[in-house]
Amino acid sequence: xxxxxxxxxxxxxxxxxxxxxxxxxxxxxxxxxxxxxxxxxxxxxxxxxxxxxxxxxxxxxxxxxxxxxxxxxxxxxxxxxxxxxxxxxxxxxxxxxxxxxxxxxxxxxxxxxxxxxxxxxxxxxxxxxxxxxxxxxxxxxxxxxxxxxxxxxxxxxxxxxxxxxxxxxxxxxxxxxxxxxxxxxxxxxxxxxxxxxxxxxxxxxxxxxxxxxxxxx
Amino acid sequence: xxxxxxxxxxxxxxxxxxxxxxxxxxxxxxxxxxxxxxxxxxxxxxxxxxxxxxxxxxxxxxxxxxxxxxxxxxxxxxxxxxxxxxxxxxxxxxxxxxxxxxxxxxxxxxxxxxxxxxxxxxxxxxxxxxxxxxxxxxxxxxxxxxxxxxxxxxxxxxxxxxxxxxxxxxxxxxxxxxxxxxxxxxxxxxxxxxxxxxxxxxxxxxxxxxxxxxxxx
Numbered sequence: 001x002x003x004x005x006x007x008x009x010x011x012x013x014x015x016x017x018x019x020x021x022x023x024x025x026x027x028x029x030x031x032x033x034x035x036x037x038x039x040x041x042x043x044x045x046x047x048x049x050x051x052x053x054x055x056x057x058x059x060x061x062x063x064x065x066x067x068x069x070x071x072x073x074x075x076x077x078x079x080x081x082x083x084x085x086x087x088x089x090x091x092x093x094x095x096x097x098x099x100x101x102x103x104x105x106x107x108x109x110x111x112x113x114x115x116x117x118x119x120x121x122x123x124x125x126x127x128x129x130x131x132x133x134x135x136x137x138x139x140x141x142x143x144x145x146x147x148x149x150x151x152x153x154x155x156x157x158x159x160x161x162x163x164x165x166x167x168x169x170x171x172x173x174x175x176x177x178x179x180x181x182x183x184x185x186x187x188x189x190x191x192x193x194x195x196x197x198x199x200x201x202x203x204x205x206x207x208x209x210x211x212x213x214x215x216x217x
Numbered sequence: 218x219x220x221x222x223x224x225x226x227x228x229x230x231x232x233x234x235x236x237x238x239x240x241x242x243x244x245x246x247x248x249x250x251x252x253x254x255x256x257x258x259x260x261x262x263x264x265x266x267x268x269x270x271x272x273x274x275x276x277x278x279x280x281x282x283x284x285x286x287x288x289x290x291x292x293x294x295x296x297x298x299x300x301x302x303x304x305x306x307x308x309x310x311x312x313x314x315x316x317x318x319x320x321x322x323x324x325x326x327x328x329x330x331x332x333x334x335x336x337x338x339x340x341x342x343x344x345x346x347x348x349x350x351x352x353x354x355x356x357x358x359x360x361x362x363x364x365x366x367x368x369x370x371x372x373x374x375x376x377x378x379x380x381x382x383x384x385x386x387x388x389x390x391x392x393x394x395x396x397x398x399x400x401x402x403x404x405x406x407x408x409x410x411x412x413x414x415x416x417x418x419x420x421x422x423x424x425x426x427x428x429x430x431x432x433x434x
Contacts, residue, residue: 033349045350052352065281066347066354127347130283132250132360133262135269137283138423140357143349164422164430174423181416194426198419199398205381206355206391209411213381 011098015077016155018162019084019092021068021123026053028111028120029068036145040180057125062089063170064128069162071122071146071155072113075102082115093162097153105149122146124159129176138174139167160193178202228315232294233372235379236301236309238285238340243270245328245337246285253362257397274342279306280387281345286379288339288363288372289330292319299332310379314370322366339363341376346393355391356384377410395419 021029030050037046057066072078078085078094085092105111111120125143130136141163146155160175167175176198179186205213238246247267254263274283289295295302295311302309322328328337339362346357358380363372377392384392393415396403422430 037350042350048350048352056347056352056354060281064277065345125347125349127345128282129346129357130273130342130344130359132342133254133259133265135265135273137273138421140346142347160422161430164427168428168431174421174427176419176421178415178417178419181418187418187420190420190422193422194429195420195422196426198395198421200395200419201398201404202393202395202415202417202419203404203407203412204355204391204393204415205377205407205410205412209413210381210391211385212411213378214385 011100012102013075014097014099014103014153015074016095016097016121016158017072017074017078017084017092017118018069018159019072020062020087020090021057021070022084023054023058024114025068025070025120026050026057028070028113029053029057029123029125031110032120032123032145032147033125033143035147036143039145040183063166066125066127066142068123068125069159070120071124071150071159072115072118073103073121073150073155074115074118076117078118079115084115090166093158095158099153103149105147107147107149111147121150122155122159124163126163126175128172129174131173131176134173136171136173138172138176139163141175141177144177156189157193160190228317229319230292230313231316231320231370232291232311232313233338233375234289234291234295234301234309234311234335235286235375236289237279237304237307238274238287239301240271240275241331242285242287242337243267243274245287245330246270246274246340246342248327249337249340249362249364250342250360252364253360256362257400280383283342283344283359285340285342286376287337288341288367288376289332289335290320290338290367290372291332291335293334295335296332301332307383310375312375316370320366322364324364324366328364338367339372339376341380343380343392345389346391348390348393351390353388353390355389355393356380358392358394361394373406374410377407 126141129140342360343356
């Protein structure tokens with residue numbers, strides 16, 4: 001073949017989209033959260049229900065309180081007339097990559113999205129924080145997950161970048177998050193993205209110890 | 218003196234009040250934040266201005282985004298007709314203690330409050346978080362400070378309890394915060410209040426590393 005002739009595309013095209021979650025995504029977010037808890041060996045402390053999420057995820061305009069980005073994938077281009085393309089608060093990020101092999105998704109059926117041929121592959125959930133020494137808000141990234149069969153394709157970076165870009169757009173000062181101490185793969189990934197560690201001790205007042213304070217006089 | 222006759226009060230009475238901050242408190246909050254930064258050896262990273270605080274502290278009803286409680290003290294009872302007594306969102310907490318000696322407050326003049334004879338002694342600044350595994354919001358306690366001459370009188374506990382009680386009242390699941398690794402006095406105080414440590418690595422994406430992501434495609 002002549003060197004000037006482009007090679008025909010190889011592999012399997014995989015289209016991806018990051019968009020704002022809407023209330024009808026709650027069942028998927030709920031399942032992703034429980035898969036994330038299983039991955040983190042925290043299933044025993046993950047009690048979130050769909051109604052908890054419905055009650056707390058859409059109480060204000062996007063980015064003003066808890067906000068969720070949904071990662072979707074499709075082997076076909078995303079439909080141009082999808083209602084998700086026209087959200088006034090956020091223009092979806094769309095990419096195409098050539099996967100070496102088609103992705104074998106064992107949970108494809110339960111993660112089917114509203115748009116035809118589209119599957120939910122991951123999410124990131126975040127809310128504004130306020131690092132008081134900077135005097136500017138940031139985002140606290142609370143949950144971040146890509147389903148197993150879609151890992152190592154750059155989707156994690158795409159999700160985290162989407163939050164970082166939104167922070168820059170809003171003139172926010174940081175994206176801040178916590179990582180389980182054993183998750184060295186995640187740490188390497190975060191450090192490659194330019195994140196820095198913060199040395200602090202973390203405290204929580206919760207459960208009975210929190211309830212006790214209602215009687216403080 | 219007969220044992221049945223109550224002893225006359227000894228020491229110097231010190232009245233204290235915790236109330237919601239209002240926009241006119243910004244200059245005091247600003248000074249407290251910079252005193253806190255000096256205490257934490259972080260003055261070099263504390264760039265917050267009064268206009269930053271004015272822009273971000275009162276953007277929503279109390280407890281829905283960044284919220285500040287102000288601790289005030291007075292050697293006289295708080296005036297009953299203070300406008301601060303009638304905030305619909307929060308009933309102030311008022312206490313009286315007998316201090317062994319009158320407090321010598323070198324900064325009393327610059328921390329004078331709106332009410333006569335009242336001085337601002339500390340504050341706590343917090344905002345809602347969303348521990349996703351619980352499915353219920355909590356409070357992230359971002360800044361917490363009592364001025365030096367008012368320490369060791371129970372005011373720190375009073376401030377933290379006020380946040381904890383508000384969390385319980387709203388059916389929130391936790392109060393969560395970070396402590397500098399060297400601040401063992403604070404850790405002891407928090408553990409005495411029933412707080413537990415959380416073992417995580419903390420990351421932040423900020424400054425140039427954050428800005429770089431605006432070009433991610």
